[in-house]
Amino acid sequence: MQYYLLEKRNQANLVLNALAKTFKIEKNTVNKENRRYYDSVDWRLLRQNLCLYHAEKQLHLGNLNYNLTIANFPFENLPQTLFVKELPASSLKNRLKPIIDVRALIHQLSEKCTAQEIYLLNTDDKRVVRLCFRRSILLRDQKESPLNQTLQVNPIRGYEKESEMAQEIIRDFGIESLSDSLFRRLIGTAGIKPERHSSKIKFDFQDTIPIGEALQKIFIQFAEVMKRNEAGIRKDIDIEFLHDFRVAVRRTRSLMSQAKSIIPAREGAYFKIKFADLQKKTNNLRDLDVFLLKEQPFKKILPVSLKKSLDSLFDDIRQQRRNAQQNVAELLVSKEYREMMKEWSHFLRAGQLLSHPEAKIPVVRFAKKIIRKRLKRVLLEMNNLIIGSPQDGQIHALRIEAKKLRYLLEFFSSIFPVQEMNEIVDHLKGVQDLLGSYNDLVIQSRDLEKRLSELNFSNKTASRTAAAFGGLLTHFTQEKVAIKKQLKKTFQLINDPTQIKKYQSLFNYRIK
């Protein structure tokens, strides 16, 4: 399948007249279609070259590389958001599940299109090429943007020569074929940049730029990420909005603490408290989100007879979550939060970071210095953990240190060799995933133990609930032991002598 862009007026008629000299033409009726495109907040489908749209009472999943529908399913509703778990069993659901997981599919944009289907026939009146002239209007944020007409050429199997002949005629008009899919064209016209919809932003710094300038850019980007996610959190569309928001806050805090020599002391101290408070106020909601994600995995652990006993626990958590979400939604529209973000924005744009005496240091020098410092801490903490039997507190401390290091490596990755940096970040990510899982188990164990102590045993179901909690707590303990074992193995990847050599050459790291 090939697409051509018809940029000039009347080009469609000229092309058709030229084609009519070689082929017979069969015109079909003009079809009008309204499409509603869905994707997750971080555009997971688009990243996999897929698009999901609703049209003609069906959901269609298309492959953008081949402009093919790979699955469809009758679906009458037109929701603003939908979840894969809500879809009936179908091949479409099976395709979406591993990509979208628990994320919400959000209505991202709409397209009104008019398509005229035309067939080119051979001397037997057999259809040999399918053409489609298509006009689209993009609808987003209550704005309408018309797009140039396109011509789609679909060869019919076994008649590729005829299709090539038709395309030669089209190209004779100087019409260029489109290298992108129509959907990517829509995305481009809408000004959507999928890579911007995540807290994982890539920074591209020259190693000589002053650190003040680099810091300013990083902080501004994260402030934008926070702002972009606010509406999603308030409307409670998808838990990923809060996650991205918190990651941006955490990264901001982490960088503030490591670059405190450059940030004016008074402002530094003020925003440190403000961002820590913001993070703290969203902790509960995030913990509850993570807990709720575990509903099915937890039920799988337990024997059938105890599975139902967890229902009241999760109903309870859902209720708590509703309250927590309400609190966070209120926080984000509060005067206090608005003013804090406004002050932060003023501070960043006023150029105070640029005027600081230390702000002139080249970014590479500063980056090496703070990465060295953080790396030393992480390796030290890891060694302590390897030697003894690590406690929860120690593991938590390492998790925080490892996060700080990883953020630094990500912020400044553009000034170091790509391959080496990717390798270090991957190793660190491996450790962090384990530390994160460990931390979740600690929080969930703490929560369950508290609930266990509060159980009212005069209630008939309490003993079964206690048994279910006991089952989970035992499982958590076993999981924690397993993670500790795995941790030691993954530490070795980071602490390996060849890796240390790499740290030496990359960051001038020295072992004392």
Place this chain on the structure above:
Amino acid sequence: MKIIALYNIKGGVGKTAACVNLGYLAASEGYSTLICDLDPQGAASFYFRIKASRKQTARKLLKKKNPLKRYIRGTDFNHLDLIPADISYRNLDIFLDKTKKSKSRLKKLLLAFQDEYQFIFLDCPPNITLVSENVFQASHHVLVPVIPTTLSILAYEKLFNFFKKHHYNTNKLVPFFSMVEKRKKMHTEIINNYSHQFPGMRKSLIPYSADVEKMGLQRKPVLVFRKNSPASRSYRYLWKEIQQTMKGISQGKQ
């Protein structure tokens, strides 16, 4: 992938018309469908306005390295492809006879389409030949159009006995009455008598119809140009019955 053959020892019983219309119905439901025209007369190919290329001969068709793929042509309808027939197919038996495992050659060739098609319909030539035995081996179901006449009934009985004698699974046979003229007394009597006598005789009755004959002029399935004609309704009903048969077999019932 299900392989469905349209077969009868007798000619002129409505095999091709059934094959073309059932193939079209499968495709219109979104199933990726291939019609394989094995009859040297090439009637199915004619209905879809498709000609075999000069290079497509019976000898080349049987080559080991999956030559079939290159002969596939898209029809005018979505999800429906066709391998046209060539007059050289009259010698298909001779070439099959020269190949190793001559009775399972077709099955092997068609299995290569496992991932590409959900249904393959075989439009078969009449007579019992080596080609027919290849068809019996390859097909999951052998649909047999039977005209409600004595000779046609006799031909079906011969086929049934042939299946038994050569240890083919008789459950594969799916007979149905075709070219039925209800005003003819003999047709009605035979339908009444034999509907119960033959195991698996389907309820669908494909009528003798001028609309089906017009397929030759229109060069399209009757379902396309006379959607609501009695013939079209009968093909739709037959397709439902076949789908139920397939469901029954896949669930282990018969």
